[in-house]
Amino acid sequence: MTATALDRRDLEFQIREVLADSLLVHNRQTGDALEVIYAAADRMASQPLARAFSLVTRLYSDYVDALAWAREHYQPVSPQPDDEEQSLEPMIADPGVRRSLLSRKAMCEGGLALCLYGADLLTQKNEHPEADQQSEAESLFALLAPIMAGWPAQLFPGDEEAGQRARSSARDLLGRAIWRDQSRGLQRLMHCVQVDLQAAEAEPCQQWVLSLSETLQQAVKVTSSLGKSLVNGDQDQVLANAHNYLRLFGYIVIAWMWLRQANVAARALPGATSEADRDFYLGKLQAARYFFHWELPTVAQDLVLLRNQDDTCLAMQPEWF
Template identity: 50%
Template sequence: MTDTLIDRRDLAFQLYEVLDTENLTTRERFSEHNRDTFDAVIETADKMAREKFATHNSAADKDEPKFVNGQVEMLPQVKEAFDAYAQAGFIAGRYDYELGGMQLPESVMAACNGFFTAANPGTAGYPFLTTAAANLIRVFGNEQQKTTFLPNMLSGRFSGTMALTEPHAGSSLADIRTSASPTDEGHYLIKGAKIYISGGEQSITDNIVHMVLAKIKGAPAGVKGISLFIVPKFLVDGEGNPTERNGVSLAGLIHKLGYRGTTSTALSFGDDAPCHGYLVGEPHQGLKYMFQMMNEARVGVGFGAAVIGYRGYMHSLEYAKDRLQGRRASEKNPESPQVPIIDHADVRRMLLAQKAYSEGGLALCLYGARLMDDQHTHPDEQKRQEAGKLLDLLTPVIKAWPSEYGPKANDLAIQVYGGAGYTREYPVEQCWRDNRLNPIHEGTNGIQAMDLLGRKIWQDQSHGLQLLMQEMQVDLQAATTDRCQQWALSLSETLQQAVKVTQSLGKSLMEGDPDKTLANASCYLHLFGHIMVAWMWLRQANAASHALGSANTDDERNFYQGKLQAAQYFFHWELPTVAQDLVLLRNQDDTCLNMKSEWF
């Protein structure tokens, strides 16, 4: 069984030949790095993921965390992996040297974290949530909060969570009921219940720092009344050391289809004892602050979906090369040797689809990571602002497209294995179960579609969309070979049709019919996502075509030819599927909108 998580040659191609990540070292923040240091960190991540994370992925799935006497019992390997990740500096990897970080680009950190998620999504969830929670405190917390919590979180002594969802309020955060009452001592007393909180209780770290959304007594109704609080599992002294237990308790564990290694918890705040919370930033700005963490998490979800799909592809590719079954249609001799199933065209179809989805999704997510780097470190202020606008526009797509097509890749991996793929004796069924969460959490893909068409497209007079089209034009014009020019023409024509549909939908929204206009938002997200991934494949095809002429080994030539063939697959098999989306959107089809609940 392969231990390849992500093809290192593909990752190097995407980072250095497509994104020119090495050029980031000319920026002051990354000036102490070079490609060698980037590659060394990536090598460490790959090795650690295989040796510390992948080795208990199946065991953590079979022996999931247990709720015993109000505590969580977990496999000891989970803590060992978390500690190894923290001690290697990965939690603080993107942070300043002064905070114990390595000042690595987001592009490189995203690549590193991809190995850990591919190896073991359940265990990888703990440090990823900790990093995101720490970043919230770093950006919006006061100096005391930073001093108290940041060093402990970045070292891995404390972990972090995102506590938003309540039993009656999932996507509709305006309806949360968790309350916060001010005290004379300066803290707040938190009262309420949260559910589906990943990592909300565990036996890994000395403390858990919950980032909790709650409403201060007397706050405005709806989202304008939501505030953000730090609620630690244990109260801490002036030096950040845990002291007495805070009034947050585990009400129960939730049993999931996949991602079983990450505890999914129901938490009770203030039921058994007073629960102290510390306001982050200004009152009633909590959702605004939390959206930073949520947007980071959404990009992370997309990345995770892409690499779990990628790992399933790696497994099924190896299986297809080794598994002997049947003969080619042209072979009439029944006594001839059986051939590897990869020799059958339909198996190649399924492998090509996985390659297109996984490597295309990875390219999209790495592009998003590069936008993060440009947003924060580009020497040109205008370029920083433009990168931020592009990232804001594309976040729903980066979250949703890979989380839609990563599980599709895993489904195809199961099919390549045949009956064996449906059994727990082989790894691909767990890949699918783990990946099936990604279209749901951190905002369902339906919510992402509504966000894209209902809000993101029109922000700042659609400046983000204009910037995106300018970026795409660069690669459309860079297509020089016959094949790439053909694909560029196909993409350009599809893009023009999408622009016309977008303009029509915008007019409908302005005329005040949002229900009808947004009814088919998922079609728009599919259209937009496929155009984005087609662009990613054109970028890869341009780079591969350019490099192919100077490739001097069979392995290199095969690699670039594989890129071109996968690009062809996407342009021939996938991009044409948006034609139906265009028709439904153009006609503002009302089939779903006009279906009445009593007709079901």
């Protein structure tokens, strides 16, 4: 992972505020956020986590470059007659540019939060003094592993290597991980999400609780339906839409990560001691708002396709291309 690709303020927020009580932080003697990440990544030989960090770093680098470009380049304020001098404004003043930047921010910072959460789960699995906590962390990580490895890969549609990673992760999630130990990982996920839903005390965060809760409930229902089809031997038809299943749970988990960040930002905002801190927390809340208003609703189509077990792609024959 490249240090220069990540924003130091965001790292400090993720580690010192969102993960303040985690073993990932408490079991490190360093006070530097980057060193905490590197220590976790180096000692935890987890292929899904390493892949996730790599892809999220690419997303983060693209976002940082796009943000710098939008701040440094200018465009005309509005069309004007050729004989008049045009007024210019930074590209970042354009709502369309800000929408694009919000999308990038939501994906890379949400992805980073998931990577760090995964690193903390591995720390709990390896270092927690209580065996039952180790087991619960292992179950949740086993479920999240293909999501961490595959969901960010879906965000690089033109990259063949990323595409293959997304496809294999999707089949692993729907064909194995979700059913592991009688879906113990899914049960643990539902419990952990519920804890953060109940912690959403600030008004902005409460608006998103119902959206995430309902989407997760629908995902659980469609999972049950797909499970019955697998038992009946319809494996090919079920796994044909594994891409959509990975996307569905990827967006649910990233929405959860944004709710966690928003909960912390909303609590910290009233006590912000500088304009920079205030802007940072407001940016977190606005990115969370974007994800819940613009991104999470898009999984409705995935739910329909999965619920109907649509076979459009499966039925397409190679000779018809």
